[in-house]
Amino acid sequence: MSRITEKDVDYVAGLARLRLDEEARARLVREMDAILGYMDKLNELNTEGVEPMMHALEMTNVFRDDVVGESMPRDLALETAPQHDGAYFIVPPIMDPEES
Amino acid sequence: MSAWHERRAHEIAGAVRTGAVSAVEVTRAFLERIDAVDGEVNAYTEVWRAEAEARAAAIDAKRDRGEALGALAGVPVALKALLCTTEGTTDCSSRMLKGFRSPYDATVVRRLRDADAVLPGKVNMDEFAMGSSTENSAIKKTRNPWNLDCVPGGSSGGSAASVAADECAFALGSDTGGSIRQPAALCGCVGVKPTYGRVSRYGLVAFASSLDQIGPLTKDVEDAALALNIICGRDPMDATSAAVPVPDFTASLTGEVKGLRIGLPKEYFTSQLGSEMREKVERAIAVLEEQGAETVEVSLPHTDHGVAVYYIISPAEASANLARFDGVRYGFRHPDAETVDDLYVLTKSDGFGTEVQRRIMLGTYVLSSGYYDAYYLKAQKVRALIRQDFDRAFAQCDVLVTPTSPTPAFRFGEKTDDPLEMYLSDIYTISANLAAIPGISVPCGLTSAGLPAGLQIMARHFDEATMLRVAHCYEQHRGFDPGKPPIARGAA
């Protein structure tokens, strides 16, 4: 039985903001199923009591001081923008509520 | 005497510093070389001709004024297309960043400039460093200088090919699961992935943040040591760069391996390894034994699980790292986007290539609600086990010696149909990234088909010095000259 269905692929594509055509969607069902099937290997291992390795190195408390440095000139910040008005980055109208 | 473009970086820097040659002369030699062979190799995505010459002239002027020159005086260094530079563009070989001009320089780029290196341009890669053959570039197809029908490896394929074809003195690449060492092996050059945290990642466009590391691809171990001397060290812009002192790596190349213990992980010498590759690696081990090193068999029991762990963690991190490419502040924006949602969906679907989209999908899936524990958390736990394997092994030995890649360079299209098979070709290199330890690949001969094979040496965290010492000793005593690829022998 396939663990990945078209519905799963659609859900994930929605989260990732990708649009898949029919062919890509069918291919991804197949490929993700094979790859995630391969991941089952990990279930062979008993990992009870193992601390997950969240960071590559065991460093803690790496900080910067609260000192203001130089910001960029606005022209330079906006230079790479696909659309701007000289002061703001411009995007299509936003309608959803914000979060933080 | 050989032409300047064939020389090692340390020879060039020495000659430029003493005035035996001008930086401009060296730079022109390399630019001519690029003109001569890059039409076939296709390593460069852009060449900064005028800028490189101007920079070389400035270095000469500096010397003429009697000022001391840096350790890379006049040395042309090619940059993987994911290192941010204010010069030229930083496109990561993706349609998404085509024409993107970074407003800042990566820390490594700044360090190269400060050492008086010359930057001839950017070299090709798999899009956003995802791939093992450079076939995922949206820009061009880079060929292996040893056989133009073969891939150069990846994702730093352009870096490796440019070094092998003498189109630069050395190159910088990045290694997330083998992306420096594997193409170095496939193109017959030296490639180093330093310890995670050794080199600042600031300005390296991130693929998988807990695995990525910048390193050099060079023509010999001495050049690798020289390059590491310049690029290593803590950077206040990168919280994961370690405050560990950087030794003089050049001074660590003593030629001595007497009494060093070399671990041979049995899991790396299974039937997966072709007999020809095995024979090359075994001969290399014999060379080190002749020099007085002891060998000991060790076990890295979770080796077999590395690929699964890697292909969970790296796409998960990548799915977040690549979310920022949305057409708001930089890069590609789909012209038809009329709503914010369209802006994301159209831009991403059109801007990213197939492999990148596949990894974003995988990474999003393993982090999504209900699957995090089964995939991502599980992978982090097994990653801890893999790291423990190495800790145990390094209690028994000083370095580990293995093959770099199970196979030499393969033909274009040979593995593109089956992503899982392509992923499995990373088995020998992935573990070093997962364990955050350093690894180097050194050429260890040519196969019967005339393709290079690579020997991998791994060491303890931050012990690049010992790793380089062993690699250098092997290089000095391997008893053969790896020679030049056909294209570099003047076939072009």
Add this chain to the structure above:
Amino acid sequence: MEYEAVIGMEVHVELDTRSKVFCACSTDFHAEPNTNVCPICLGMPGTLPMLNREVVNKSVAVGLALNCTIARWSKMDRKNYFYPDLPKNYQISQYDLPLCHGGYLDIETEGGTRRIGITRAHMEEDPARNVHGMMGGGSGVDFNRSGVPLLEIVTEPDFRSAQQVYDYLAELKQILLYLGASDCNMEEGSLRAEANISVRPKGSERLGTKTEVKNVASFTQTMRAVEYEIKRQIRVLSEGGTIVQETRGWDAEKGISFSQRKKESAHDYRYFPEPDLAPVVVDEAWERRVRDALPELPAARRKRFREAHGLSAYDARVITATRGMADYFEAVVRVGADPKKAANWMMGDLQALCTETRVEVDACAVCPEDLAAMIGLIENGTISGKIAKEVLAAMFETGKHPKEIVEEKGLVQISDSSELEGIVQQVLDANPNQVEQFRSGKDQVKGYLMGQVMKASRGKANPKLASQILEKALRA
């Protein structure tokens, strides 16, 4: 059926640091759009965050003030969602291991003291600011706010009324101001409150479906929005309807909340540990350093002012409204002024002068020692309370010592009996009718005559002495 509201609060506080949480850009709110930006807070490719130590310090201070446990080991996480104000399309926040957790705050509210549980307080970065209706109908994004440090403070669902919510917010704000952790400026978005509201039949243990009300501009509006939402939910339920879990906005002009529903999938945030940042370890020594530097908090200070200085509960609350005001009060008392009189002058005339000129009490020209000296002049009879008002106004304007003003303006009280006798006689001579009325039994006329004495002395007559002399003269 009788319903009961169950409310939990989420407050986002912008911490008052000089630079942003992950880069060196200024946090100045008033800058021109997109001028306090750099590659990091714009989410440029290849950039990395570097945590501002002061953000941890301030967060720990707030956590301690809210009686939280400070995590010895905590980490940053990525919260993934797409929104144009989010430069990386993930927010660096804290998920399962917040810096502070398990605290409480006691608030004075309707029906006495109420303990509000603090679930957690975690560090995160503020998104950018969107402006709407730009060219071509699009929206604009200003990244100045992107990366300003935030502390998100989440309570248990311990509120039962809008008033309790208001009192919590007021107390929280006061604490944050005392700590210097935030300027709490709501108009500038430094403090943003969201309420999670549900209702249930009274006596029921089960929680009802909640709605979230956000983007409300002031505490008063928050209280109104919560009140409205409670009533709305009760109405929906009593009419047999069901509550939809959703985010609701508040229209302050119309006084109604409205649905801002979002897509379902938007809530799968795919949190995972931020690989670019090292974990934060606040050991006992660090925690102690922050604890030792904590100022006396408003509640403790109110209590002490009542007990040690005999202030009423009301006076204590007003005098401790700001740390500066409370410090000022203590400085006045320290040099010997009577605490109640000091409080009265501060809450009365001095506060009025300050309000009029928009200056804080502790920053006005009258230093605490001078206010104490002025009170002393009243007590030793040099000036009357009435004259003191004039003296204080002059002190406020010029910053001069009260004695100097009294001397310059010749405001010294007349306590010389013979001089006062003369004035009284003048008044009696000028008002024969009133004198007659008094003598025929109309006692209240004395008040009028006393007023005339004060007027004739231009307010300088010692009221007590003058009254005695007047009495004596009338009875004579």
